[in-house]
Amino acid sequence: MYKIIKDSLIYGDIILIKSDSRLSRKIRDKSNSEFSHAMLYMGNSSYIDSDGGGVQANNIERLVFEQPEDVAVLRLINNREKLPQIESFARSKIGTEYSLREAIGASDENKAFEAMEPNRQFCTRFVTQAYNSAGINLVDNYNYPIPDDILNSKLLMRLEDIVREAYQAEIEFARSESPLKKQTDIHNSIFKEARRISKLDIQTFDQLYDLVIKHPEYDEELTEVVGKSGYLYMMENDLKENPWHYDSKLFLKHYDTYASRIYAISEIEKIEIPINRSLSSSIQGMKTLILEYNRKFFKQELELRKKIKSFSDKRLKTIQEVSSTIGI
The missing domain is CATH 3.90.1720.10 (endopeptidase domain like (from Nostoc punctiforme))
Structure with missing residues (x-):
């Protein structure tokens, strides 16, 4: 392979x-x-x-x-x-x-x-x-x-x-169940319900936001759809599945060699730093939507983005602590 x-x-x-x-x-x-x-x-x-x-x-x-x-x-x-x-x-x-x-x-x-x-x-x-x-x-x-x-x-x-x-470990990882599939399934379920409610061809979050803006009568029902989808709890699922990304002691135990620790830190930094930066502007953008339209849907989205930012902060703090511990 x-x-x-x-x-x-x-x-x-x-x-x-x-x-x-x-x-x-x-x-x-x-x-x-x-x-x-x-x-x-x-x-x-x-x-x-x-x-x-x-x-x-x-x-x-x-x-x-x-x-x-x-x-x-x-x-x-x-x-x-x-x-x-x-x-x-x-x-x-x-x-x-x-x-x-x-x-x-x-x-x-x-x-x-x-x-x-x-x-x-x-x-x-x-x-x-x-x-x-x-x-x-x-x-x-x-x-x-x-x-x-x-x-x-x-x-x-x-x-x-x-x-x-490919190494055998890489082949096994590639064939293992992806956590992104769960996220995909959640996204698809939200859009499916939005199409059912609105009778419109909603395919993206941008279209969903536009629907909430133009049709305040759907605000409460769509807010409930997202709340029941599991979308709001993806971060808790990540914490459950990867607890070592949120605790430096567990991180050092899980990645038990210097090389694996360096690699894991590098990968998390590559992914997490740009996400963390974009979340700040995303939070501000949602606050603007709330001020202009005052929808429950956007208030729920704001709280979710704040939560995602807090989890991202924890992951970055963890690798900072690990870096200090191993002397890099």
């Missing part, structure tokens, strides 16, 4: 993959492409893609491949200053449903240029629309691209030597 050399990746890279699964072979045959799936790397081990579960963020460490040629990494040659706009688009689409019909339409010889279902995504559309949102047209038809359209884009270069053999 092989895995991507994470240090070879940088923010904004596009990852194309394939496998020997029946679905992957069918997609490649239908689209006449070398690969079957596309993803957008966001840095800090995180990528965003659109598969059957919709648009969601995932961990690059959970990807392993049978053969080195099962993965390709493509990098934008110029205009890298536009990557923040691409990331903003990608994150705004988290939760958007997948459309099999639209994905199949990408392989039609006489495919349209305008999306038939603009509020739905599939993997290659998600990636090319993200770049198009920043004025970068990777392909001729960014609504219905196939994987080879991205692979052959003149605006991208293909990287070499981007995989290595």
Whole structure:
């Protein structure tokens, strides 16, 4: 088994993959492409893609491949200053449903240029629309691209030597249950209920916020939906599943070698520091919405973001204490 050399990746890279699964072979045959799936790397081990579960963020460490040629990494040659706009688009689409019909339409010889279902995504559309949102047209038809359209884009270069053999522990981790699946299921349940209540095609949190603003009559019911979904208690679940990230003594016991401690500290810093910074502005933004619209929904969101910030503070404090203890 092989895995991507994470240090070879940088923010904004596009990852194309394939496998020997029946679905992957069918997609490649239908689209006449070398690969079957596309993803957008966001840095800090995180990528965003659109598969059957919709648009969601995932961990690059959970990807392993049978053969080195099962993965390709493509990098934008110029205009890298536009990557923040691409990331903003990608994150705004988290939760958007997948459309099999639209994905199949990408392989039609006489495919349209305008999306038939603009509020739905599939993997290659998600990636090319993200770049198009920043004025970068990777392909001729960014609504219905196939994987080879991205692979052959003149605006991208293909990287070499981007995989290595995976250790057994890495393979086991990749195959273990992901905590992000629980988060995905919660997000999807919230949007499903929002669609039921409003009879509108709610696919993202931005659309959900807009719904609450324009339709105060849904405020109380949507607030209750979120409250019952488990969305408000994801941090407590993380504390239960990873208590060593919140207690320096447990951290030192769990990561029992110097090398593993250094690695864990580095990974937490990469993920946690930018999250912590963004939460501060996110909290202020929610306060502004409350002042302007005074919705219960936004008040609940504010309390959640404050809680997430407090848990983030605890994780950062823990690695600071560990760093001091081990002398780094």
